Structures are given as structure tokens and as C-alpha cells.
Amino acid sequence: xxxxxxxxxxxxxxxxxxxxxxxxxxxxxxxxxxxxxxxxxxxxxxxxxxxxxxxxxxxxxxxxxxxxxxxxxxxxxxxxxxxxxxxxxxxxxxxxxxxxxxxxxxxxxxxxxxxxxxxxxxxxxxxxxxxxxxxxxxxxxxxxxxxxxxxxxxxxxxxxxxxxxxxxxxxxxxxxxxxxxxxxxxxxxxxxxxxxxxxxxxxxxxxxxxxxxxxxxxxxxxxxxxxxxxxxxxxxxxxxxxxxxxxxxxxxxxxx
Amino acid sequence: xxxxxxxxxxxxxxxxxxxxxxxxxxxxxxxxxxxxxxxxxxxxxxxxxxxxxxxxxxxxxxxxxxxxxxxxxxxxxxxxxxxxxxxxxxxxxxxxxxxxxxxxxxxxxxxxxxxxxxxxxxxxxxxxxxxxxxxxxxxxxxxxxxxxxxxxxxxxxxxxxxxxxxxxxxxxxxxxxxxxxxxxxxxxxxxxxxxxxxxxxxxxxxxxxxxxxxxxxxxxxxxxxxxxxxxxxxxxxxxxxxxxxxxxxxxxxxxxxxxxxxxxxxxxxxxxxxxxxxxxxxxxxxxxxxxxxxxxxxxxxxxxxxxxxxxxxxxxxxxxxxxxxxxxxxxxxxxxxxxxxxxxxxxxxxxxxxxxxxxxxxxxxxxxxxxxxxxxxxxxxxxxxxxxxxxxxxxxxxxxxxxxxxxxxxxxxxxxxxxxxxxxxxxxxxxxxxxxxxxxxxxxxxxxxxxxxxxxxxxxxxxxxxxxxxxxxxxxxxxxxxxxxxxxxxxxxxxxxxxxxxxxxxxxxxxxxxxxxxxxxxxxxxxxxxxxxxxxxxxxxxxxxxxxxxxxxxxxxxxxxxxxxxxxxxxxxxxxxxxxxxxxxxxxxxxxxxxxxxxxxxxxxxxxxxxxxxxxxxxxxxxxxxxxxxxxxxxxxx
Numbered sequence: 001x002x003x004x005x006x007x008x009x010x011x012x013x014x015x016x017x018x019x020x021x022x023x024x025x026x027x028x029x030x031x032x033x034x035x036x037x038x039x040x041x042x043x044x045x046x047x048x049x050x051x052x053x054x055x056x057x058x059x060x061x062x063x064x065x066x067x068x069x070x071x072x073x074x075x076x077x078x079x080x081x082x083x084x085x086x087x088x089x090x091x092x093x094x095x096x097x098x099x100x101x102x103x104x105x106x107x108x109x110x111x112x113x114x115x116x117x118x119x120x121x122x123x124x125x126x127x128x129x130x131x132x133x134x135x136x137x138x139x140x141x142x143x144x145x146x147x148x149x150x151x152x153x154x155x156x157x158x159x160x161x162x163x164x165x166x167x168x169x170x171x172x173x174x175x176x177x178x179x180x181x182x183x184x185x186x187x188x189x190x191x192x193x194x195x196x197x198x199x200x201x202x203x204x205x206x207x208x209x210x211x212x213x214x215x216x217x218x219x220x221x222x223x224x225x226x227x228x229x230x231x232x233x234x235x236x237x238x239x240x241x242x243x244x245x246x247x248x249x250x251x252x253x254x255x256x
Numbered sequence: 257x258x259x260x261x262x263x264x265x266x267x268x269x270x271x272x273x274x275x276x277x278x279x280x281x282x283x284x285x286x287x288x289x290x291x292x293x294x295x296x297x298x299x300x301x302x303x304x305x306x307x308x309x310x311x312x313x314x315x316x317x318x319x320x321x322x323x324x325x326x327x328x329x330x331x332x333x334x335x336x337x338x339x340x341x342x343x344x345x346x347x348x349x350x351x352x353x354x355x356x357x358x359x360x361x362x363x364x365x366x367x368x369x370x371x372x373x374x375x376x377x378x379x380x381x382x383x384x385x386x387x388x389x390x391x392x393x394x395x396x397x398x399x400x401x402x403x404x405x406x407x408x409x410x411x412x413x414x415x416x417x418x419x420x421x422x423x424x425x426x427x428x429x430x431x432x433x434x435x436x437x438x439x440x441x442x443x444x445x446x447x448x449x450x451x452x453x454x455x456x457x458x459x460x461x462x463x464x465x466x467x468x469x470x471x472x473x474x475x476x477x478x479x480x481x482x483x484x485x486x487x488x489x490x491x492x493x494x495x496x497x498x499x500x501x502x503x504x505x506x507x508x509x510x511x512x513x514x515x516x517x518x519x520x521x522x523x524x525x526x527x528x529x530x531x532x533x534x535x536x537x538x539x540x541x542x543x544x545x546x547x548x549x550x551x552x553x554x555x556x557x558x559x560x561x562x563x564x565x566x567x568x569x570x571x572x573x574x575x576x577x578x579x580x581x582x583x584x585x586x587x588x589x590x591x592x593x594x595x596x597x598x599x600x601x602x603x604x605x606x607x608x609x610x611x612x613x614x615x616x617x618x619x620x621x622x623x624x625x626x627x628x629x630x631x632x633x634x635x636x637x638x639x640x641x642x643x644x645x646x647x648x649x650x651x652x653x654x655x656x657x658x659x660x661x662x663x664x665x666x667x668x669x670x671x672x673x674x675x676x677x678x679x680x681x682x683x684x685x686x687x688x689x690x691x692x693x694x695x696x697x698x699x700x701x702x703x704x705x706x707x708x709x710x711x712x713x714x715x716x717x718x719x720x721x722x723x724x725x726x727x728x729x730x731x732x733x734x735x736x737x738x739x740x741x742x743x744x745x746x747x748x749x750x751x752x753x754x755x756x757x758x759x760x761x762x763x764x765x766x767x768x769x770x771x772x773x774x775x776x777x778x779x780x781x782x783x784x785x786x787x788x789x790x791x792x793x794x795x796x797x798x799x800x801x802x803x804x805x806x807x808x809x810x811x812x813x814x815x816x817x818x819x820x821x822x823x824x825x826x827x828x829x830x831x832x833x834x835x836x837x838x839x840x841x842x843x844x845x846x847x848x849x850x851x852x853x854x855x856x857x858x859x860x861x862x863x864x865x866x867x868x869x870x871x872x873x874x875x876x877x878x879x880x881x882x883x884x885x886x887x888x889x890x891x892x893x894x
Contacts, residue, residue: 030531045754050800057497059537063328110806124437128430129389132312133707139386143398152391189389
């Protein structure tokens, strides 16, 4: 198959970017999108041109490194990661526009490579159970019903790719944050820090410059793990619960 | 190095060794710990768990990863599960059984004391992970669920759907983020370790390249822990991530750390076959599928019928027939070789004839589609996404692919390499899996090393009170200069060929001659072919761009250069080991029915190689292995 690529090229953070037209010839329909780019790069290098920079690692849809916007859709047309998008999903001769994930909170580092460390900082704010290495209680002493485990797992499978942010018209990271809060706040281990977690993660989200949710639902539609927008509902509930809890304890202190 | 390798194994019965080591090891007081800096390279299960645990003790931890986030390390892709000798299924499982299974699975080429400790610590790991909020699968009553895995007869594998690695890694990653928030750890993402800095023979820091700016950075420390993963990307085709590489370990090797059993690599039986030569990354299908899937090929060579049209009596269930007691659950090396043999005999399926079926027809008939979906749904979806075929109605097609390195940096009982202050953990070391690793053991080893062993052995090392070293030490000047010179050399060759081309050539040689079957003749030939590729590489490489910017071709070229050196050592090691053991199958040494033939008289040893210098012969050192707690036996899964 042959394709005409319009690729975003940008030399360094803050530099002015541009689209460059690059031909991709003789591509196997069973090649993944990134394998197509690998071949394009190999040829660009042999021609003495600059290879296209893009992030990828596991190439099996689980590490969350790949972060391309293909024809305006984060990851591409199939709601799977770019590494699991195959050229057979495109028409022979198609023009394909390739950009990095677009969001204010994800500055472009070069070409298609963006900086998503803002998501790590949201986790640092509270996306963990504050325990350290050492003897731990017997897991069966705190039984978890398979139903709760499955719901926690449905959220815990988030790969942290940031497609939800790139897809959101508001640039919100609420699906990402909601997934972590849902995962931990459903489980017995997450209970002691339940309120603090919701408050701190939401605060960090705001500080990083992510927008707020207005229920477009684009995040969930772009999520390669198909995480449900329900996690945002859960995040909102947890946040309100934490704020009410704070207000109540303040009243109590005043009364005392 | 005076020929003798001291593994520093504590005296006493095997059950007491780790306890007695802990009893006697030196400590550093809590108030003194912040004065020590520990570098941890890699943020996979081993690296993240070590960094989090060391930081929680109070050391100043600097954690490095080349990826954009610590959460992306390739442990994330481990699917099946993690072993623990908890005996929750009431099968009479014990630490000793897990120990024996691992020794036997490794074809008796692992160190007893290390393996025992691993089995012993396995029970703590699941508890640690649950405490972090890892959502393991549960039974109806809320108890932890288990399943069985290849090479064993008990159900001791704990799992989170088919994404156990992801969940365990996110647990370790979140523990590390917690330490970042607490101010004890700093993560240097998009940084690649390009050399180890020694002062007075001790590891005192690293040179790392900031992959965004290209800047070379000096990081001084009191100890360096390498958790940089395995090297099977040397085969080009592998299940590893694109970025997985040997560079950090190889640099330590060049600075004096011995490399042990480099020829011991694992070719995993259940991978999706390659679709074209542009593809280097192969996707693994979890071994857990062999619990319910039956492996077969048509009995008739060149049978082109659809699998569903081939009647039962014309199907050759080669694992079940050759190994009736373990059947489809034989260990990986055995399953892979058996698949190779039937394909060599012309029975293979698929366009290339390098494939075998993994069929769920009978399991679906017996247990129902819903049950199979509950167990493997995400794996089936993944298979369908990649191949376009539906495994519920047509069998999967699989073929073995390089997956894991049992070999790696030589370490003693304290997981310290032959360079004082340089530790190696997880897949980067050689320690626990002998000549073949059993399923669900890699994560167990990574987390045992990272959570429960290395924090103590590093403490023991730091307690000797080292002199202070800073980044201004002249040793950093010298190493940084060498690193810069090499980077400049890579970008200035000015040839015509991209690094991936050399990588592919190297991989073809390695897969063909140092893969599932090896021979003295083939290995000798491979070495001269590797030399030729290496010469070509240094004459005709083209790297676009410069060294002081984000430059992925430069990163790749540096890694390929190191693979080219490692590959030769793997072949030398395979050539020296005149026996077949586990994943190392020398065609000259096999039984009449084609099983691996060990030579315990001469090769019950670890071969640890000392770097000999640029294009010079490395020096082999031997660590004899003793077997006091497990009986040496021919491995039989029949």
C-alpha cells in the first residue's frame, strides 16, 4: 500500500512547527502504524534526511508510550493504541495527517514526542497507598468481592497514555485521575486516605493546567482501555464527599 | 580478578541462610541514611521496587529510566501471573516445592541458596502488592484466586486478569511516586545511563544522557543498582519492548563486572508469528493459555486445509503425545523446541510454515465460551486485533520468539557484581533461573530482589562508610570524555545505513545460529559474521542529527553497537558450554529422542566472563554449582 503522510515536524520545545509531506511506499497492510513509520524512518535516514521522532516502547498496547494524533483522533481511528493500529485500516493512497497529542499540559519536545510528566505529578499527589515495604497483613483478612475487584480493575487498567486529555475539548485529565481514584477508593487498602487522595489529586490536576469536565465524553471514546466515563462521576462524588467531610470537621472544631 | 569467584553464601542449612545473613548484616542508622545517595537504573519491577524501598529506608535515591515515565518499563507487559508458595489451594505446596520446581525448571544450572531465598520471599510479595492496592483476582468469597502455570503441578500463580505485570508494576511505581512526594526519591525520566564511573575500584556514579537535550550529566552516588532488564533484543525479533537494551549492563561489564551465562536465553513458545521483516517486536500470548489451549499441527506435511476441516485423527497434538504427564504445560524451553522440531519436519502451518496451532475448541466445548472469555478475554481480543482472526472460532497460530535472558551480570548472594558498590537485580542479573525460567517467576524474582533483598544488601555495603565522592572527581572527567567521544564517533561515520538495518542483520545471525538450536560449527560461523556486521556498522552507519538534541537514531545506534559486542560473547559462551541445558540446546549433545543432554560432570558451573578489552578475547571464570538440597536428575516431563 502507499500513503501520503503529513507529519508534524518541530525541532525543539517551543520552536515553530510545520507539516511536512512524506511519502510512504510499499507498505504491508499488516504492518502496524508504527512499523510503517519505522520503515519510513529507515528510508529517510538512508536518503540523508531527518527521521521522524515519536515515542513508542512495548508495541503491544500496554505501556502507553505511543502518543500520535492521526487525522485528528488521538491514537487513530480504531480506539486502540497507535501501536495496535494497522495499515489495513486505511485506504490505499490515503493522505494521513500525523500530529502529536495536543494539549497545553503536554508540551511538544520534538516532532511527535510530547512531555506527559504532568500525569506522573498527579499520581505523586495521591495516587498511591501510603505504605512502605515490610510485613503486611494477610490479604485474605480483608476479602474483596470479585465484583468490587472487577470494578477496581476496570479502572486500574489505565495505561496513562493521555489520549483522554488529547481528546477532550477542555484538555481535562479527569478520566485519568478518576480512574486512579476509582481503583484505589473502591478497595479496602485505599480507605484510610480516601478523602485526602481525591482532594490532592484534583488540586494537582488544576495546578498542571488541565481543564475541567463538561461531559463531552470524548475521553472515554478515545480511551484504548475503554475506561468508562463513570470514573469521572466517581471522582466528582469522592471529591464532594471529601469537601463535605472537611467542612464538617471544621464546624466541629469551631463548636469545640 | 584472581580466578576465584566468591558467591558469599552464608554457612548453615539452606532454610536458615537468609535469616542468618540478616542477623549478621551491618546497619546504617535512620539519621545517617539521608547522607547516602543510591542510584537505581531502570524502573521496571526490580528497579521501581528497589528505588521505593531504599527511599523508604531514608536513603537519597536517584531513579533513572530512558522512557518518558517510570510507569512504562517493560515489566508492564507481563501477562500471566506471579508465583508464591502460599498453598492457598491446599495442595500441599511448600517453599521447598517451589524451590525444587525452580531448580528443576532451570535444568540445574542455578545457585541453590539464591533460589531458596527467592521461594521463601515469594510469600511476602503478594502481601506487599495487595497492601499497595494491586487488584488481584478474587474468588466468590473474596479470597485471592490462583491458577497453574507451565512446568508445575500446583496452582500457585496469582494474577490480575491477563495484566498482572501492569498491576504489579503500577503498584511499585506508585510506591516510588509516594517516595518522590515524600522527598526521598528523584526520578530522572528520559535519561539513559551511558557509563559507570569507578573511583578506587568502587562504583561511585554514572554518566547519563538527558535524552531531551542531549546533555551528558554526572551523577555521583555511594552505590549503583542496575535494574536495566534483559538483552533478548539482541535477536532483533523479540517480545521485548523496542527500547529494551543491554547498554547499562554492558557498560558495567566493560568496567569490570563479569557477565554470567550469556548464552542462556529463553525462546517463549507462544508468540504471534512475524508478519514481515520490518517487524521486530513480536507479541507474546500468555503462557496461561496453555492451561486450556491444545497445541497441534496437521499430521500430514503441507496440509493446507483450514484447521476446522482437519479431523481429529489427523491432528498431531505433539506436546500431549511426547510429554503425557505435563502435556501442554511443559516448560517453555521444551515447548519451544518441540514446536521447532515439528516445523523443521515440515508440519508447520501458516504462510511461512513456521507456526503451530493453539486450539481452544475443546475447552470452549467443555467449559463454555463464557468461562473461557472470563479467563482469557483480553488475550483473545489482543490476538484478534493483531491478526484479524477470532480465536473463539479458529485456533490461534503461534511460534516461539526470544523473550527473556536468564544470563546477565554475575552477582553474589548479596546481588553485588564483581565491582564493589555495583549491584544488579531483576532480569539484568543471572541469578535464579539457571538455564530456563519457569512461567510467573520473573516478576517474583524482580520483586524479591527489589523489595526484600537489595535494600538490605545495599545497606550492608553502605555501612562500611565510604569516602565522599562528588561529581568533580577526575574519574567523572575521564568517563564523560569517553562517552562524548563515542557519541561523536557514532554521528560522524557518515555512511548510508540506518542503525535498524544492522540490528536486523545481527538478529538473523543470532536467531539462526545462537537461538533454539546451536552447534559448534554454526557458532564459529556466527562469530565471524558478527565481526563482519560490526566492521560494516562502524564504516557505513548513518545517524541523522547531532548529539546535543533529542535524537532517537543516536540512542538506537548506541544500543545496537553494544548488542554487537554482547552477541559475540553469547556465541563464545554457547561454544564453551559443551552440553545442552534448558534453553541452551547444542545439537551435538542430545538424547536419542531429542531431549537436552546435560553434562553435570563438567558443566555444573556458572561461566562468568571478564571483559578482555576492545576486540580481545574475554576471560572465562567458573563458579562451581553445588547441589545439596535438590537431587540432580534428568529433567523429565514425560
